[in-house]
Amino acid sequence: MKKTSRRSFMKMVLAGGVLGQGLNLTLARDLFAKPTGAPIVIGHQCDLTGGISSWGYWLDKAAKAACDHLNANNGIAGRPVEYVVEDTETNPPTGARKFRSLVQRSKADFVIGSVHSGVNLATVPIAKELKTIYIPQGMANEMTGAKGNRYTFRVGSDTYSQAAAGAAWALKNLGKKWSFIFADYGWGWSHFKEHEAVLKGLGGAKINAPIAVPLDAKDLLPYLAKVEKDTEQLYSIFFGSQSVAYYTQSKSLGMDKRMNRYSVLCTHESISPKEMAGASEGIFLLEYHPRMLKYKDTPHNKKVRELMKVDPVDGREDGSNRILASSHYWATWESVFFIQKAIEKSGWKAKKDTPEFIKALEGMQVKESFEHPQGNKVMRAKDHKAVIDFYMSRIENGEIHVKHNIPAADVESRFPPQFDFTKESF
């Protein structure tokens, strides 16, 4: 055996060092590889001003953070992601125009939609005409229902899934005699009708005549006086200042003592219960993702909330008074990763490959992860709706505490597809 001299040892060390350094550089290059090629453009038709801008801020922040994360990790299929946002002014005609602007001017390949149902309904037909994937964030069932099409997908919830998720637990635990009080327009009536259908299916509920309150009514006492005496739970749907008026006036009438008040988190979104001076104390709220971190204290959820820079209890942003739109922000975050997965699964390269992208997204299953912190979900092929987990929560001591988890599997049994878009041609 050849004896290793000092000179040969030094040579080996030097060669090893050079090789190691070379490998190191190669690894480093791979680790910090910059995506190359033409960017994939993700547009966001976002409500940055107007009535829902307090939510729009978070939906924009989450989608932008998701795109930044992708770009820092080799983009999508090695291509960079360009994020373009346009303001809808929370107005349907403007929103529809901004969708066209995103697709035709900014050349967006995919568009995440507004959280305003009117904007969504104005955009859905144009999405099909421009053959562009549209992921609206609004709650109206119609976008992925009677007025939907094959180019529209829903990652979050809608009035249909909300009724399917909450009604059974509420019927069992909050009372059999229901009264409904809501703002007299599409959203309020949609909640009433979806609940009425689910409750009839479940059986055993007594539903009093609905109380529809004009949109501009500030004094709700005449309407609250119509609530039947035998009511065990009062389901409410109001938005903005009318929601605050409802909580305050129903509490001052002592209704919180006589019956359970129940609603969806949309009526309390981006509002801290602490700022309601106790008016919403005790109310049950259906959440689509818990406001308090401790009820979904997974490493993934924690990491995404850190990116949002919010505290773990109230969801208040560092250095501002903004409260996290906790039940909605995650949907734009996840929308970006649904797009990523469908691109990678289908081999999408350009707009002409969109039919393959749609087939890849139809029926896609995702596991709870950093990309999908809200939980496991399935993007149903037939009606393009994701089936998600819900939470029944209650406001106690100015905080929103989860009382009961409603897993997606439970929801699905009362939430069958009503349409089949897979039969629609591209």
Added chain:
Amino acid sequence: MTAAGVAPAGPTPGAFFAAGAAGWGFGGLAAALALLPLVVPDYQQVFVAEILVWGLFAMSFAIVFGFGGMLSFSQAVFFGMGCYGFNLGTLYFGFNTWGAVVSAVLAAALLALPVGYIATRVRHHHFLIVTVIISVLVTTVLESGHWRWIAGPYVTVSLTFVPEVPLGFTRFSFIDEWVAYYFTVVMVAAAFFLAWRIVHSPFGRAMLAIKDNEMRAQMIGLNVNKLRWMLFVLAAGIAGHAGALYALLARYTNLEFFHWIYSGKAIVMAMIGGVGSLVGPFVGTAFYMLSTEYLSRYFQQFIIVFGFILLLVVRYAPDGIWGMVLRGARGLGRHGQASKP
């Protein structure tokens, strides 16, 4: 106030000059609109078409206010009725695009008959209050779930098909942006030409006389209430026409189009351009929509910037941008004549 679009009475040399200038102006504008799709991309074509539609809506306000002296807050109701009539014609009666546009104009004009009969019999702020009440009443009834049978499924609608324009031997689909653009241009031009002829007719002159001095107009034998009512119905029909064109362009209509806030929007757009003419509202609408479109890309609180611009316009161009342009042109004309030997 004198309508800038109305030529002075009698065939004076000035009138011939004005008519000639107007002819050249409209010819140039027509050529520019015809050639626009060759130089602007598809998004801008649809955007220009939308400006024309909202401009037509603003013009309907300028007709009732600028020529009839009636500050109407009910124009949005007729725009909404146009959408409703269009949806009813398309989805219930199965009309083609032409039939649906006619049913839109009819729906708006038919509602305007009783509304106008009541509203035009009161004056000044009472007229404004009546139109606001009517607007609130109609939106309340339509948005209430208790009265849903009135609206049916024909108010908030997303079209699930792409409209087509049948032209006897062939059909053009709105899926091509240039079809949507040219159709809108032609339909808006037709409405504009009709309105132009009407305000230049004896009826239009009578309306200006009523606006200037109602009592004097009554004393020379004009049936003031009837003429005001006719003008109101005409403007409603034009607003309904704009509603139908919007439904075609956007494939979408909404209950909120009936809301008086949209009337307010028409008033702002018309005021910016100038309500004393038929051209002014289009100029104002273009200014409003282009400003908000581009400002909103750079400033999240663009509405504050726009408000400031609006204040400047109101302060320095009280007769609107178009009024200012006309004043400037007249000033130049006078200067030119004075410097002649």
